[in-house]
Amino acid sequence: MKRKFNYEILNVIKERWSPRAFSNEKISREEILPLIEAARFAPSCFNEQPWRFIIADQEETLKKMQSILAPANQLWANKAPALILILAKKTFSLNGKDNYWHMFDSGTAWGFLSLEAQKRGLITHAMGGFDMDKARKVFNIPSDLEIITIVAVGKYGNKDDLIPDLQIREHPDVRMDIDKLLLK
Numbered sequence: 001m002k003r004k005f006n007y008e009i010l011n012v013i014k015e016r017w018s019p020r021a022f023s024n025e026k027i028s029r030e031e032i033l034p035l036i037e038a039a040r041f042a043p044s045c046f047n048e049q050p051w052r053f054i055i056a057d058q059e060e061t062l063k064k065m066q067s068i069l070a071p072a073n074q075l076w077a078n079k080a081p082a083l084i085l086i087l088a089k090k091t092f093s094l095n096g097k098d099n100y101w102h103m104f105d106s107g108t109a110w111g112f113l114s115l116e117a118q119k120r121g122l123i124t125h126a127m128g129g130f131d132m133d134k135a136r137k138v139f140n141i142p143s144d145l146e147i148i149t150i151v152a153v154g155k156y157g158n159k160d161d162l163i164p165d166l167q168i169r170e171h172p173d174v175r176m177d178i179d180k181l182l183l184k
Contacts (some may be wrong), residue, residue, distance in 0.1 A: 006178060019159075021076070021157045022076065023081075023156060025157075027122065043105070048089070048092055049089075050106055051088055068131045077150075083152055086150075088103055110126065123153065
């Protein structure tokens with residue numbers, strides 16, 4: 001499936017998609033930290049920077065993170081050499097009031113992270129299929145942090161290693177037309 005671009009945009013955006021065929025090739029912490037650095041420079045309301053990350057790239061933390069994934073995601077994400085849990089602080093540090101924009105801002109940080117990964121030849125795939133309650137217990141996450149997503153990070157592998165149902169889906173998705181995104 002070839003995606004159609006109506007306008008010229010950054011190549012890193014054109015090339016990014018969410019593969020599931022991860023190579024089991026290890027990536028170092030030094031390869032992961034620039035992704036966090038890119039996320040760090042995302043804009044946020046009052047410069048609050050509500051995003052927080054738990055990186056699982058060592059055997060013990062990877063097993064913990066893999067244990068909270070939904071079975072359907074374990075089929076492919078267990079091969080990823082790194083998993084990153086993204087969280088968002090729900091209140092402003094300045095005054096303790098609710099930060100209505102914490103999820104929006106943290107989503108922007110995820111976008112920056114994913115584009116930096118793409119630029120560096122890494123792939124990312126964010127997942128909602130995991131047990132949030134178990135994540136909170138396993139990683140001792142305080143209640144003032146919202147659990148958002150888990151992102152698999154690594155290098156692209158062989159799509160033939162996926163189960164047949166996932167092999168069929170292993171391609172960039174077609175996007176909606178701009179006209180459908182604009183409300184009148």
